Amino acid sequence: MIQLGTRWLVGDxxxxxxxxxxxxxxxxxxGELAEQGVDASEWSWTLTWLEGKPVVELDDETxxxxxxxxxxxxxxxxEG
Structure with a gap:
């Protein structure tokens, strides 16, 4: 079964x-981004499914x- 991914904004x-x-x-x-004062309000998470398992990636590659x-x-x- 193929599961489609999705995107949502940080904070949602x-x-x-x-x-x-x-x-x-x-x-x-x-929470860590907020503590560091990073403005991630425009960032999104992207969810994909690999072999039935979720992989979530943030715009900064976390x-x-x-x-x-x-x-x-x-x-x-x-890394950086």
Whole structure:
């Protein structure tokens, strides 16, 4: 089954079909950006599905991937 991806703005509610650890990680990343004073109001998250697992990428290339074996999210920050 192919699942279509979606986009949403930083600060908006993530799609409810995402696993809770991924949603939690998205909110954590957004909180860190706010703490750092980054204006991410125009940034978007992009959700794609790879082999049935969600991969969420922010415009700055921060990615959040889901590990179903441990029911956890892996956040990868952009290098720079």
């Amino acid at each position: 509610e993530p799609p409810s079909r995402l696993p809770q650890p991924v949603i939690d990680a998205i909110y954590e990343v957004e 990615t959040v991937e889901y590990d179903p074996e441990t029911d956890s999210a892996i956040v990868t920050a952009p």
